[in-house]
Amino acid sequence: MKVNPELISSYLELPSDKKLYFASDFHLGIPGKTESDLREQKIIHWLQHVSKDAAAIFLVGDLFDFWFEYKTVIPRGYIRFQGKLAELVDRGIPVHVFLGNHDLWLKEYLEEEIGVKIHKDLVKLNVNDKSFLIGHGDGLGPGDLSFKIKKSIFVNPFFQWLFRWIHPDIGVRFAKYLSTRSRSKGYDEPFESKEKEALWQFASEINQKSAYDYYVFGDRHLPLQIQVDDTSTYFNLGEWISQCNYLEFDGSDATLKTFEG
Numbered sequence: 231m232k233v234n235p236e237l238i239s240s241y242l243e244l245p246s247d248k249k250l251y252f253a254s255d256f257h258l259g260i261p262g263k264t265e266s267d268l269r270e271q272k273i274i275h276w277l278q279h280v281s282k283d284a285a286a287i288f289l290v291g292d293l294f295d296f297w298f299e300y301k302t303v304i305p306r307g308y309i310r311f312q313g314k315l316a317e318l319v320d321r322g323i324p325v326h327v328f329l330g331n332h333d334l335w336l337k338e339y340l341e342e343e344i345g346v347k348i349h350k351d352l353v354k355l356n357v358n359d360k361s362f363l364i365g366h367g368d369g370l371g372p373g374d375l376s377f378k379i380k381k382s383i384f385v386n387p388f389f390q391w392l393f394r395w396i397h398p399d400i401g402v403r404f405a406k407y408l409s410t411r412s413r414s415k416g417y418d419e420p421f422e423s424k425e426k427e428a429l430w431q432f433a434s435e436i437n438q439k440s441a442y443d444y445y446v447f448g449d450r451h452l453p454l455q456i457q458v459d460d461t462s463t464y465f466n467l468g469e470w471i472s473q474c475n476y477l478e479f480d481g482s483d484a485t486l487k488t489f490e491g
Contacts, residue, residue, distance in 0.1 A: 235351065235352035235353055235354040235363060235365075236349060236351055236352065236353045236354065238326070238353055238354070238355045241356050241357075242285075242355065242356060242357040242358075243357075243358065244285055244357050244358050244479075244480075244481040245285070245481075246481065247283060248283055248284070248285035248481075249280075249283050249284060249285065249478055249479060249480050249481070250284070250285055250286055250287075250288065250357065250478075250479040251280045251284055251286075251287050251288065251476060251477070251478055251479075252287075252288045252290055252364070252446055252465075252467055252476060252477040252478075252479075253276070253287075253288075253289060253290065253467055253470070253475070253476040253477070254289065254290035254291050254292060254293075254328075254330070254366065254447075254448025254449070254467040254468075254469070255291070255292045255330070255448050255449070255451055255467065255468070255469035255470060255471070256269065256273055256289075256292065256293045256294070256311075256469075256470045257269075257292055257293075257294070257295040257332065257469070257470070257471055258270055258273075258293060258294050258295060258307070258308050258311065259294055259295040259296060259305075259307065259308075260295045260471070263307075266307070269470060269471070270308060270310055270311050271310075272470070272474060272489070272491050273311060273314075273470060274310060274311060274314045275489075275491050276474070276476065276489045276491065277314050277315075277318060278314070279489070279491075280476075280478075281318055281321070281323060284318075284323050285323075285324075286323065286324040286325070286326065287318065287323060287324070287325050287326070288326045288328070288364060288446075289325065289326065289327045289328065290328045290330075290364060290365070290366055290446065290447070290448040290467055291328045291329060291330025291331070291332075291333070291365075291366030291367075291368070291448045291449065292330030292331065292332045292333060292366065292448060292449070293311075293327065293330070293333055294308065294332065294333045294336075295332050295333075296332060296333070297332070297333035297335055297336045298335040299335060299336065299337045299338075299339050304339055312340070312344060315340070315344050315346055316343075316344045316345065319344060319345035319346060320345075324347065325345075325346040325347070326346065326347045326349060326353070327340060327346045327347065327348050327349065328348075328349045328350075328353070328364070328365060328366050328448075329348070329349070329350050329366065330366040330368060330448065330449065331366065331368035331369070331449065336348065349365075351365070352364065352365040353365065354442075357479070357481070358481050358482065360443040360444065360479075360482075361441075361442045361443050361444070362442060362443070362444045362445075362446055363433075363436065363442040363444070363445050363446070364446045364447075365446075365447055366447065366448050366449050367429045367432075367447030367448055367449040367450065367466075368449045370428065370429060370432040370447070420452075421452060421454065424456045427450075427454070427456070427464075429445075429447045429449070429450060429464065429466065430454075430456050430458070430464045433445035433458050433462070433464045434458055437458050437459060437462050441459070441461070441462055442462060443461065443462060443463070444462070444463055444465060444479075444484055445458065445462070445463070445464040445465065446465050446467065446477060447464075447465070447466055447467070448466065448467045448468075448469075449466075450466045450468075451468065451469040451471075452466055452468060452469075453466060453467065453468035453473065453475040453486050453488075454466035454468075455486055463484070465477055465484065465486060467486075468486075473488060474488055474489040474490075474491070475487070475488055475489075476488075476489060
């Protein structure tokens, strides 16, 4: 599989008192306003907690359970979360946001209005003596052909243009229905073996051609740390609907953690 990841920087020197933080799959918006608002508060508390020593924060997809930007309209809600991102950026902490399969229609709004950096594809990051390959992970690895076909439709500019002609009240309701159906199809299947993990298989295939120390993905909704070989590790970031998982890198080691808040 040919992979040409975006390069964030040729090299990043992480000071001894700074760390990198990674999280994904907040799915703000589900299952209802009350639950989503409580989750939003916890995410904000986590962002405040890590901001004390964060050199950068990576939010690796599916921050929203659904997001579509019309020319002059964005989805209602999540304003406190957006405000917190703006505060972090204003404090000089880079925030990198990756598109997931639930918010792949996120365009320039967060980048232009808040100042986060949007990433549509895989990203390569070199920091100290470690290398990272980072992405949401949807559609990578073997299998799930039906999703890959649907995603090719969703990212097609023509179909996005057509969708914009639907009134937001109708379009958003319909898209949320599709999002709910998508969630019901096995994100949270239990771990059986690394050979059955599509993202681990993807990392293993890439590793044979261009090895990275860490492969960091979301989408799976299960916190995972699996060796790819003696020097490479695959991490899945889990989710925030029930577990509140994140990854911390201190310059030499990466550790999966759970935010108790």
